Amino acid sequence: MYQCPKCHGTMRTYDRHGVHIEQCDNCRGVFLDYGELESLTQMEARWSQPVPPPAPMPPAPPAGYGHSTPAWGAPQHGGHHDYGHHGGHHGGHHSFARMLFSS
């Protein structure tokens, strides 16, 4: 693992849409290899092209904002859209509510 040149924190590798990025866990500084900034810039240009908004949402955020997930995100994302998923059976609703409502 790399050490952050600025604060000597530990740097973790992330995969951002195919571009490897080292980010410091401590100061969140980012290290890019040769050519990676260009790749990100190209991607940014593609992202900022107009895309139809996904759903009516009060204070319209940028299109698709919040769609991404971290590398450790649950694999089943993208399909289901209901809360009943973990709530309907075997007393699961109680546990679901507790997870959302308590410290």
Place this chain on the structure above:
Amino acid sequence: MLDFSAMDHALRSSSRTAGLLPEAGRALLPAADRGATPVVLADRPDGTVLRLGGSVLKAHAPGTDRRALELRLRAAAGPQPVLLAPHRAEDTGRMLLEVDGMLVTAWPAGEPVDPQAPQRAPWEQAGALAARLHATPALPGLPPMGGPAKVAAALRRLSDLARATGGVPGADRVRVAAATLPPWARGVAPAPERGRGGLVHGDLHLGQLVRLPSAAADDPYAGWRLIDVDDLGVGDPAWDLARPAAWYAAGLLPLEPWQAFLGAYRAAGGRALPQDAGADPWTVLDVPARALVVQLAALGLVRAAREGRPPDEVEQLMVAACARIGGAGQDGR
């Protein structure tokens, strides 16, 4: 006149703290609520809350730092439209009483989010309130927000349980995920200065929102306010987005409410997120969301063990997320 028989009935199954609280907090209550029959809303080692008429009384957890709580109350009473302001004693103007070592505060009662209907939770308002909170300057001397300390406490409870019982299935996965966190996010080192400047709630979840019946028709947050200042402080504002982020990433929360929350936060100028709308919010959310997954998984395993049952579906989701955290990002290049 207090209705002692009703009060006795309401409090019979409760702790000594709950029994003492109505009298201990009396001076903080508006006169109209002093005679109301207490109803126990919460009675746990980390705090006891009673409702009396239009008010609630809270006994803060034993061991709460009085000076820190005073500063946090002052922040809640300050000029901002986000945090519920505490009641003040009519005669002395005090916001905090100490009775037999118990720290007591009083608050206007609000309507909580219905736990049976999280799809109707005010996700947009929660995002907008968090953004406004983060833009509210912190008074000098305000302590660090309490989020990382809660992660540390949850891990401590899990290892105490594992030691006492000779092992807890799943605990290793939580520990491995915890080891990926920087020390500050595990509460074992001071947080970096980055991102400081505004208030951070420190323990934001759906139980921390109430709607005031007295709010004006044009209230910018539809009457919703944030409650519970016990972890309020300075620190990384991304921590307040981390719990919904953790729920979403663990597969517990659908995309829509997560987007509604995050989009409203961003639209309200929330300073935790990168200014560039095309930037990935997970660059700032990843560490605190991993920390919250660890915290929630640890507490879920402790709760399941205490209740003498295997972890349920929701608790298992959090442990599974820990397993992925432990396995991700370790490969280097």
